[in-house]
Amino acid sequence: MSMQSASDLAADLAREAEAVCREYLSNGKRQGSYWLVGNLDNEPGRSLFVRLTGPSSGKGAAGKWTDAATGEHGDLLDIIRARCGLHGFADVAEEARRFLRQPRPDPPARTPRQSTPAGSPEAARRLFRMAQPIRGTLAERYLANRGLTDLRGTDALRFHPRCFYKPDSASPTETWPALIAAVTDLSGTTTGAHRTWLDPKGFSECRLGKAPIDTPRRAMGRLLGHGVRFDTPSDLLMVGEGLETVLSVRQALPDLPGIAALSAAHLAAIEIPPGLTRLYVLRDRDPAGEAATQTLIDRANEIGVEAIALTPAREDFNEDLMAFGVDELRAYLRTQIAPEDLARLISGRGHPEAAE
Numbered sequence: 001m002s003m004q005s006a007s008d009l010a011a012d013l014a015r016e017a018e019a020v021c022r023e024y025l026s027n028g029k030r031q032g033s034y035w036l037v038g039n040l041d042n043e044p045g046r047s048l049f050v051r052l053t054g055p056s057s058g059k060g061a062a063g064k065w066t067d068a069a070t071g072e073h074g075d076l077l078d079i080i081r082a083r084c085g086l087h088g089f090a091d092v093a094e095e096a097r098r099f100l101r102q103p104r105p106d107p108p109a110r111t112p113r114q115s116t117p118a119g120s121p122e123a124a125r126r127l128f129r130m131a132q133p134i135r136g137t138l139a140e141r142y143l144a145n146r147g148l149t150d151l152r153g154t155d156a157l158r159f160h161p162r163c164f165y166k167p168d169s170a171s172p173t174e175t176w177p178a179l180i181a182a183v184t185d186l187s188g189t190t191t192g193a194h195r196t197w198l199d200p201k202g203f204s205e206c207r208l209g210k211a212p213i214d215t216p217r218r219a220m221g222r223l224l225g226h227g228v229r230f231d232t233p234s235d236l237l238m239v240g241e242g243l244e245t246v247l248s249v250r251q252a253l254p255d256l257p258g259i260a261a262l263s264a265a266h267l268a269a270i271e272i273p274p275g276l277t278r279l280y281v282l283r284d285r286d287p288a289g290e291a292a293t294q295t296l297i298d299r300a301n302e303i304g305v306e307a308i309a310l311t312p313a314r315e316d317f318n319e320d321l322m323a324f325g326v327d328e329l330r331a332y333l334r335t336q337i338a339p340e341d342l343a344r345l346i347s348g349r350g351h352p353e354a355a356e
Contacts, residue, residue: 006077006089007057009096013076014063016100017052020076023099024083025050039067040082047132049161050079068161069136124183124193124221131158131180139179142198142209147321148247150254153231156182157243165197167214176200176211181228181243183221183262186271192221194228194243194262219262225271231257233273236341238310239296240282241267241289244318249282249310251321252330253337253345256280264288268295272305278338279307284316310336 013020021028021035027044028037033053038045050065066073080099081092134140134151139159143151151157163178176197183192195218197211210216228243230250238258240246246258261267264284268291272279279300283293293309300307312320313332321329334346 006093009093010063010075010077011056012100013080013096014056014061017050017063017076020063020079020099021050021052024079039069040072040079042083045132046130050076068159069132119220121191121221125190127160127163127193127195127220128158128180128182128190131160134159134179137161138177138198138200142179142196143244143247145209146244146248146318147326148244148251148318150251152254153250153257154247156184156228156230158182160195163195163197165211165213174213176213179243181260183219183223183226184229185226186273188229190221191226192219192223194219196243223262223266225266225269227259227261227266227270229257229259233257233259233276235275235277236280236344237273237276237278238280238282239267239270240317241284241292242316242318245282245284245316248317248321248329249333251326252333256345264292268292268299270296272300272303276300276305278341279305280337281307281309282317283309283311285312286315306338308336308338 018030018035021037025035025037025042027042028035030052033051035050035052036046037043037048039048047069048065048067051060051062054060054062056062063076064073065075065079077092077096080086080095084095086092086095134143134154134157137159139157140151143149158180160178160180162175163180165174165176167174177200178198179196181194182190183194184190197213197216199209199211227239230246234257236256238246238249238256239261240249240258241261241264243260243262246260250256250258259270261270281293281296283289297307297309310333314320314323317329320332324332330346334342337345
């Protein structure tokens with residue numbers, strides 16, 4: 001059979017793209033113009049997406065699929081080959097023709113969904129559920145480019161390959177890959193989400209991997225008092241403004257749980273968990289950061305929690321990490337940590353230093 005015949009067969013399948021997906025990727029579901037499923041093994045999830053509408057060929061063609069986790073892509077013939085365990089094209093073509101000859105049942109009626117208000121906590125929860133773990137994704141590479149490679153305890157971070165971005169109310173909606181962070185309250189309930197849109201072309205010195213858009217960072221939901229949490233605090237906790245700031249200190253002090261408040265105003269208002277002995281506040285070297293740090297220290301002291309400011313050598317701790325490396329950052333932080341915490345924080349998880 002000629003390659004043109006293969007192309008024609010793929011086009012015939014593409015006209016029945018949703019029916020093909022329901023037959024061979026039955027554990028997925030339709031969302032808008034895409035069929036979403038975990039992978040070619042038909043596992044539940046959202047990594048592999050099949051375009052259900054579009055032209056018969058070329059960019060954006062119906063029936064084309066991509067697995068965001070692995071980078072694999074192809075057409076509906078490839079899906080049939082993988083799902084049926086076929087090898088030769090003649091067998092794949094026979095199965096495709098068998099499918100196309102079948103009577104096509106009406107697709108299930110769609111139940112109208114109640115709309116979720118944009119920017120609400122429920123919209124934030126839905127966005128986080130739609131995202132995927134960051135391992136092996138552009139989000140992991142973005143963090144690595146910032147020197148953030150130890151991702152233990154970062155379940156609050158996920159990746160969305162096509163996160164909506166609307167520059168303003170008059171502009172059309174765009175889609176960009178994004179690092180998604182869940183904002184939670186003291187009980188662990190997700191109240192918001194933070195998005196960092198990323199450049200699919202990768203790292204650049206001027207933007208450090210963020211998308212070339214006007215506002216590559218935005219938060220949604222109910223944020224005041226809450227934050228992005230890394231590990232569960234017991235008696236020690238650190239709190240800082242940005243994700244990268246908190247994650248940078250975690251590279252050097254991985255046994256210190258942290259919360260990213262996402263802004264100076266929210267840092268000042270963060271809810272202080274009960275049971276803390278000491279609160280470390282990561283200071284940013286700007287007027288807003290200085291004021292927020294002092295406000296939070298005063299609030300902590302009022303309720304009997306000792307609060308200590310950790311001050312970076314440069315503008316923030318991510319700049320320190322990228323400029324000096326994790327070992328020098330750890331040595332620098334050692335001089336600011338309470339002496340009674342040194343053995344626990346500096347010598348934990350295999351750090352070679354011993355407490356004095």
